[in-house]
Amino acid sequence: MAYQFVVPDRTIIGEDSLKQSLPAIKAIGKKALIVTGKVVTKAGIVNVLTDLLEQEGISYEIFNEITSEPTDYMIEQGVMVYKDKECDFIIGIGGGSPLDSAKAIGAMSVLEGKISDYLGKEIEGDFPAMVLIPTTAGTGSEATKFTIITDSKRDVKMLLKGDALLPRLAVIDPSLSMSAPKSVTSATGMDALTHAVESYTSRKGNPITDIFALSAIKRIFTYLPIAYSNGEDKKAREELAIAAYEAGICINNASVTLIHGMSRPIGALFHVPHGVSNAMIIKEGLAFALDGCYDRFADIARTIGAAAYEEAEETAANAFLKVLEELCITVEIPTLREYGIDKEDFEKRIDKMAEDAMASGSPSNTIKKVKKDDLIQIYKKLWD
Numbered sequence: 001m002a003y004q005f006v007v008p009d010r011t012i013i014g015e016d017s018l019k020q021s022l023p024a025i026k027a028i029g030k031k032a033l034i035v036t037g038k039v040v041t042k043a044g045i046v047n048v049l050t051d052l053l054e055q056e057g058i059s060y061e062i063f064n065e066i067t068s069e070p071t072d073y074m075i076e077q078g079v080m081v082y083k084d085k086e087c088d089f090i091i092g093i094g095g096g097s098p099l100d101s102a103k104a105i106g107a108m109s110v111l112e113g114k115i116s117d118y119l120g121k122e123i124e125g126d127f128p129a130m131v132l133i134p135t136t137a138g139t140g141s142e143a144t145k146f147t148i149i150t151d152s153k154r155d156v157k158m159l160l161k162g163d164a165l166l167p168r169l170a171v172i173d174p175s176l177s178m179s180a181p182k183s184v185t186s187a188t189g190m191d192a193l194t195h196a197v198e199s200y201t202s203r204k205g206n207p208i209t210d211i212f213a214l215s216a217i218k219r220i221f222t223y224l225p226i227a228y229s230n231g232e233d234k235k236a237r238e239e240l241a242i243a244a245y246e247a248g249i250c251i252n253n254a255s256v257t258l259i260h261g262m263s264r265p266i267g268a269l270f271h272v273p274h275g276v277s278n279a280m281i282i283k284e285g286l287a288f289a290l291d292g293c294y295d296r297f298a299d300i301a302r303t304i305g306a307a308a309y310e311e312a313e314e315t316a317a318n319a320f321l322k323v324l325e326e327l328c329i330t331v332e333i334p335t336l337r338e339y340g341i342d343k344e345d346f347e348k349r350i351d352k353m354a355e356d357a358m359a360s361g362s363p364s365n366t367i368k369k370v371k372k373d374d375l376i377q378i379y380k381k382l383w384d
Contacts, residue, residue: 008142008169021169046062093135099141124163138189172242216243262354262375269353
């Protein structure tokens with residue numbers, strides 16, 4: 001069997017990588033639209049970038065209207081700024097939402113119609129070159145051909161994809177994540193873990209993504225508790241930045257499964273951050289998938305030291321679920337009730353959420369066959 005393996009054109013990763021990337025950025029274009037959010041701007045991280053751009057004589061315009069849940073309206077506004085200010089390339093800086101938005105703005109600066117017109121289609125075109133700079137270690141958006149944008153009319157998080165959405169340059173400087181609060185460290189770290197575990201247990205996985213997935217999982221189990229406890233731990237931040245990138249490459253080439261499929265509707269309907277909604281579901285979702293590939297989950301357990309190599313696969317697989325639950329407790333992932341979601345309201349929406357999850361296509365990537373009713377039962381178990 002042949003495998004296609006897609007990654008960003010170029011990646012600069014490690015200490016001081018933002019400064020070292022300036023010659024490469026300067027070679028891309030003359031005026032950048034910087035796509036970001038107000039939180040990143042307020043934290044001073046955007047200023048770090050713009051100071052460096054000014055030193056290199058690179059012009060820019062800032063569009064910082066992106067929230068934690070980017071919508072089609074925000075994308076339309078960003079496109080207007082890109083065109084009105086005559087920019088010729090895009091820099092996305094921030095968490096997954098600004099990076100996803102940068103991709104969408106770049107695409108819609110060329111494509112006709114509305115972004116919702118491209119749901120379910122392969123997005124193609126000669127888009128502006130993009131530089132993506134993550135400030136959190138989790139989404140892996142800097143490495144992927146995906147963007148998640150909310151259709152504000154239908155209240156649905158759209159998963160849009162296309163190789164043309166890959167950045168020209170990914171810049172991963174761990175120092176930019178040092179100021180991330182505990183809640184963000186937790187949510188983004190669990191998002192990256194979900195990416196890696198799902199890709200390793202996906203029908204679309206391959207020998208190359210398997211290597212990246214197991215590496216990412218081991219890093220996250222080792223360093224997420226450390227970074228959560230002490231955000232200034234440089235080593236932990238560096239390892240999580242690498243893990244997020246590895247996991248992003250994984251989903252780029254092996255996709256995600258039922259966890260992400262079920263997570264998006266919770267995010268869209270109840271405004272739960274993406275990494276948190278993944279983590280809320282992960283144990284029950286993987287418990288359902290477990291008997292579809294005990295061997296894969298056993299591999300994960302052995303890699304992180306949760307099970308001995310001589311243990312039976314089913315025993316080892318269940319050991320992984322146990323340490324996964326312990327990790328969620330350590331990094332204080334809330335339950336639906338603890339987050340403040342109303343049980344009655346949630347239960348009324350379960351059928352729609354299961355329908356939307358199946359329509360996304362992600363659950364069908366699970367090695368074990370998944371039906372809509374399976375998702376309904378998992379949603380209900382989240383209250384047990």
